Amino acid sequence: QLQLQESGPGLVKPSETLSLTCTVSGGSIISSAYYWGWIRQPPGKGLEWIGNIYYSGSTYYNPSLKSRVTISVDTSKNQFSLKLSSVTAADTAVYYCARWFGELNFDFWGQGTLVTVSS
Amino acid sequence: EIVLTQSPGTLSLSPGERATLSCRASQSVSSSYLAWYQQKPGQAPRLLIYGASTRATGLPDRFSGSGSGTDFTLTISRLEPEDFAVYYCQQYGSSLWTFGQGTKVEIK
Secondary structure (H helix, E strand, O other), X not given: OOEEEEEOXXXXXXXXXXXXXXXXXXXXXXXXXXXXXXXXXXXXXXXXXXXXXXXXXXXEEOOOXXXXXXXXXXXXXXXXXXXXXXXOHHHOEEEEEEEEOHHHOEEEEOOOEEXXXXX | OOOEEEEOOEEEEOXXXXXXXXXEEEEEEOHHHEEEEEEOOOOOOEEEEEOOOEEOOOOOOOEEEEEEEEEEEEEEOOOOHHHOOEEEEEXXXXXXXXXXXXXXXXXX
C-alpha cells in the first residue's frame, strides 16, 4: 500500500523559508502516470493547491504562490520537497503531500503536518 | 483559473436523510478531472468520487456523483452517522488544480 509522509519543522519564523519533505513508500516516485503534489489547509479553512511535480522535475504552481514556491524531487530517495519563501502568519497551515493519478485525481494523501509561522 | 463554488456552505440534516451538494465551476470543466473528497476533523481528505461519477474503491453506493460542464453534484442517498463531514470538489485543467471551498454536512 502506498504511503506518503510529510516531515519538516513545525515552527518557522516570519520572512524565513518553510521547507518540507514528503517521503513516498510502498511504491516508486518514478512513474509516467503520476504527479506529486502539495496542498495546504489553514486552520478552520478549506484546501488550497500549492503545486505539483513530475518525477522528471517538471513543475506546476498555483499562480497566487508561484513567486515564493519551489517544489523539487529526489528520485534516489523517493522524496519530493516544498520550499515556500518569505512566509507570513497567513502561511500557517496543515501541509499535505499527495499523489495525483490523472482521472483518479489526488488518490493518496499524507497525514499532513502543521506548520506555524510565528516569531 | 477556474473557480469552483460549492453550495450550500453548511447542510444540516438528520441520519437517513438525503444530502445534495453542489459544485459550480466558473467555466466548463472536463468531467474526467472532477473529483469529490470527504474530510473529517484531524484527518486528510479522502477521495470519494473521480471522473465526476465514478466511486472510489470501497465507497458505499449511497454516494453518487453527477454533472457535466459547469454543474456537478454529490448525492448521499441516506446519511449514515459516519458521513457527517466536510466535502470538497476539485478539478484539474490547463495545468492548474483548484478546490471548492467545501460544504459541511452536520447533524441536525
